[in-house]
Amino acid sequence: MVNEALERELVILKHRAKESQQEAQKLALRLDTALLNLATKNQIITQVHEEISGLRAVVRALESEKLARQDESAAKQLAPGNSGDEQDYTSTMTIKPTNQEVLNHYLELCDSLVRQIEYSRLLPCPPDPLPLSVKQIVILESGNVVDLVSRALSLPQMIRRHTPLVKKKHTGRLRKHTE
Structure with missing residues (x-):
């Protein structure tokens, strides 16, 4: 009788151990997916930084010209x-818009990359349960991303005021994914 009870308990424990191992594998897969998403977002941020650096070079060239x-x-x-x-000098200034076209090209690239970031930022978080460090993803939805980036990169005021790369769609709230 005691042996049968112990054998049943052993079977139950083995079954629970197998379920726990399967759950751990699922959690590991979810964590890998979350880390891959994070790496992709970091890569996009790096691309935006590189494009903005190119924009800064164009802005400096325009300012010096x-x-x-x-x-x-x-x-x-x-x-x-x-x-x-x-009169000739003034007419050549108005006819030659090449630097403005280059600037517009960089602004369009930055706008595209910012939209990619916004899209990937709004993707749903991986399903529960995840470790606390991955689960507490805090996303700041600011009103004007370009203004913050421009200040961080010390771009001229004219770029900050007259070049909205991101239309104001955000609510300005802080969103935190919790259990």
């Missing part, structure tokens, strides 16, 4: 009898 043209304009205005030259 603008300053050079302002210096040329000031020098021509100080020179006597150059009224015809000034």
Whole structure:
């Protein structure tokens, strides 16, 4: 009688151990998936950073060209009898939009990457139960991502004000995935 009870208990314990092992494998798979999603998001963030670095280089080039043209304009205005030259100079400034096109190209790339980040950020979290460190994913939904990025990268005010890469769709709340 005692042996039968012990054998039943042993069978039950073996069954529970097998279930626990299967559950542990499922949790490990979910954790791997969550870590892969996190790695993908980090890769997208790196791409955005690289594109914004390219944008900074274009902005610097535009600023230096603008300053050079302002210096040329000031020098021509100080020179006597150059009224015809000034008209030619002004017309060439308005005809040559290549740097603006390059800037627009970089802004479109940044906008695309920011949209990818927003899409991946809004993907559902992996199903429960997960370890606490993976489960506590805090997502800040800010109003204007570009303004924050521009400040962090110390871009000029003109880019911050006049180039909305992300339309304001966010609520400004802090969302935390909990049990």
